[in-house]
Amino acid sequence: MRAGKWGAGAMAPVQLMEPMEAMEPMEIDWTDAIFAVLRDWQVRQVAYVPDAGHSELIRRCDGADDMRLVPLTTEEEGIALLAGAWLGDQRGVLLMQSSGVGNCINMLSLARVCRFPLLSLVTMRGQWGEFNPWQVPMGQLTPKVLEAADNLVFAVDAPDQMGQTVAAAARMVFEGPAQAAVLIGQSVIGAKSFGK
C-alpha cells in the first residue's frame, strides 16, 4: 500500500492541493491567536517560505492592509530582510517550516551579533507522527540548531497554548531585543499524511 502511494502518480499531488475547508475548526483558532499577537505588535513585514501549517496565517496576513507579505526563495533571506526592516523602524515576523531553520544558520549570526529582534514561527515536520523519514533529521535538529545559535526556543504542543506562548516570545523579541523561535508542533498542526 505504501509503495503504491508514490507509484500511483497522480494521487499525491492531487491530495497535496486539498483545500483549506478540510482543516478542523480548532486549527483556525490557533491561527487567530497568532494573528492577534502580530496585530498587537504592529508587525508590518511578514516574510515567509510557505508551509501547509502556515497557510491560514499567511492568508490572514494577506488580508491585512498594513501587513506586507514577503515571499522568500530561502528562509535566510528573512533574517536579512527583517534586520533591514528594524533599521527602518518596522517590526516583522518570519514564518517557515522546520526544514528552513537549517537554511538560516549562518545568517542567524547577523541577528545575534547586532541584537536585531527576530521572531520566527516554525511549523514542525519530522517531529511527531511524521510519515516522511526525509523530514526527520532536520525536524529533530531544529530546536538544537536554534539553541546553538542562541535563539530562545518555545515549543507549542497544544492549540490552547498558542496565544500566550507567541505573546511571550514576541514580548521578549521586541522588548529585549532578542531572537526567539516558536516551534509549532505536529500535534497542533496535525501530522501530514497526504490523506492516508
Add this chain to the structure above:
Amino acid sequence: MADTTDDAMNGTLDRNRAAAYPLHRREVVAALLADRGDMLVVAGLGAPVWDCTAVADHPLNFPLWGAMGGAAVLGLGLAMAQPGRRVLVITGDGEMLMGLGGLTTIGVQKPENLAIVVCDNERYGETGMQLTHTAGSLDLPAVARAAGFASAAGVRSDNEFKAALPAIRQAQGPAFWSIKIRAEDTGIGAMPPKDGVTLKDRFRAALLGTA
C-alpha cells in the same frame, strides 16, 4: 599570462580580462557616495565595506562584517520600511551570488526607492582573488531584469559610469547596476566599527532620532 592549470580548473572562467577593466573600485564608490544627501547605504561583506568606509564612516552606512548573501535583501527590508528614503546597496559579485535568489524576492516586491550596485571584479577578493561565476558568461543585469527589476544595466567604462550616476541616485527602483571594476588588491584601509549593536544603534539614531 594565462595559466592553463587554472583555466582547466575553472572551466570557462576568464582569469585575465578583469585585470584590464578601466574602472577602479575606490573611485567608483567615492563617486557613488559623493553628495549622498539623506541616502541610506548598505555595504556588503568584504571590499565594499572598506570602499564605503574609505569615503566616510557614516552613521547611515550599515556595513556587513558577515551575513554573506544578505546585503540586497537587507536593503529590501529597509527600503520597504522607509519608502521616502533612497536606499543604495553596494556589494560585491561574490556576495551577490550567494544570495542571488534575493534578486527575485526584490523583483516581487518592486520597491521604487531601492538601488543595488554590484562592484564586480569577478573575484572573491577577501580570500585570495579566486574567480567568481561573473568571470564567465554570467550576466548579472540580465538576471535582475528577468527577476522584474525596473531597470538593470552593466557599466564597463568611465563614460558609462558618469552617464549612469544620476540614475543610480534617482531612477525608479528596483534598479540594478553591475559595475565592472579592475581586479586589484586595494587593501583594507579604514575600517568601520565591528560591533554590530553599535552599527545598528547609530544607524537608527541617525535615521529615527532614537536607537
